[in-house]
Amino acid sequence: MLELSEAQIGGWLGAFMLPLFRIAAMLMVMPIIGTQLVPVRVRLYMALAISVVLVPTLPPMPDVDALSLPMMLLIAEQILVGVMMGFMLLLMFHVFAVAGQIIAMQMGLAFASMVDPANGVSVPVLGQFLLMLSTLLFLAMNGHLVVFEVLAESFVTLPVGEAFLLERYWLLAGKLSWVLGAGVLLALPAITALLVVNIAFGVMTRAAPQLNIFSIGFPMTLVLGMLIFWLSLADFLAHYQLIASDALQQLRELAGTP
Template identity: 35%
Template sequence: MIQLEFGFGALEEEFWRLLFVMTRIGAALVAAPLFGIPSVPPQLRVIGAGALAVLVCAWTEVAVPAALFSLPGLLAVLGEVVVGLALGFVLQLAFAAPVVAAEVIGGSMGMNMAVAVDPNSGTQSPALGQYFAVVLTMIFLGLGAHLQWFALIVESYRTFPPGETWLGTGRFALIAGFGVQMFATAATIALPVCLVLLTVQLVTGVLSRSAPALNLFSLGLPAGILGGLAALLVSAPVLTDLVTRLSREAIVNASQVIAP
């Protein structure tokens, strides 16, 4: 059994309690799409986790394992990390839906060569996907969903205090269901634009058959891009409603993850 003591009494006990509470919050911030991106300084995440941990310590009676550096204590820390990662991963699934939809739309438009650096992963992704991600981020912040997510993190200490069993097959099935929901939402976002692009491709195909002298590549690519942009412009209100619903569903899914 390993236990570190520095002789500061109650102050030292509160310090270890604060660090223990910060474990779940810090893991959630690292896994979340908005706060875990490489452009956010780690110091800012530590400050945010510390501020929320102070609130949790004042609001709940979270108890630190008797020997934090023993095997039971390390398992308790690991359990806190898993809960935090799950809360952040649910948001990642929600933010992945418009990016997946943009991949499909961009491929149909022939715009997959237009790429930009994804701030979430640091890799290249279609520029159209970055546009959808920015729209989702603005709506997510505008609705105050990030504040609701912070409230869910704090609430998780009441529904699942440290040391209680949280992980199970039911939780895995629930998160997997959120993944299926993400693909369904991505298909809903991409379907209207893809139907317009399919119509454009059918028209260009008929024209190329009726007038073989026309160059299919010089006609089809501009027509596909113009048709896709026009479809995105016309369907912008519908896409906004879908993204707004997606932001609300992300918070609902996160609340279901920590439901007792």
């Protein structure tokens, strides 16, 4: 009769549970998979499936009792690492949402908002459009496969029990300003064109004070803003490739992968 000791069961359980918590934490936070559109049960099944495939290829896990305090600390560490990696990827998608919000405010379309089904909040229509477009491009270019590759490599570069969380935390905190800067640069051509339109309306108001700028300027700004936004989409793919490659490189730096 096969007999298993408590140490063997605890070792096998720890070897599977520690990677599972890091994988599940990233899947719960990262965009596309970690949104409200994907049920929590489906995300848990995906984490279990990835763990079953990935665990046999990982380095040995720390030999710690499964019900001890050190195991709880290791689990908390893995959850924090997974959340940081997922949040780093989430920043990339918020760049396009911020750019859409800035353009919508400049063209007077900020009042036209809709409920984002992924996050459950109201966002301007232009921001939601850019967010959906970037999501489709991310999946079409197999960005999710790159993320899973970085996740698998992170178990080698950030071994369980040896992750330098404080250093990684400050690295992540330093990237928060990157979102606003990238969003402004993405929306800068449209903002500049709309600024010229607003200056032109200001000159018209000074030249002909009898014109009602509120009844003429708002619809003209809205129509010209939509035209400028449509023309700016011609270079959207080039901007997306730069932002996506930069974000994935920062994700590699956070995970310590080359």
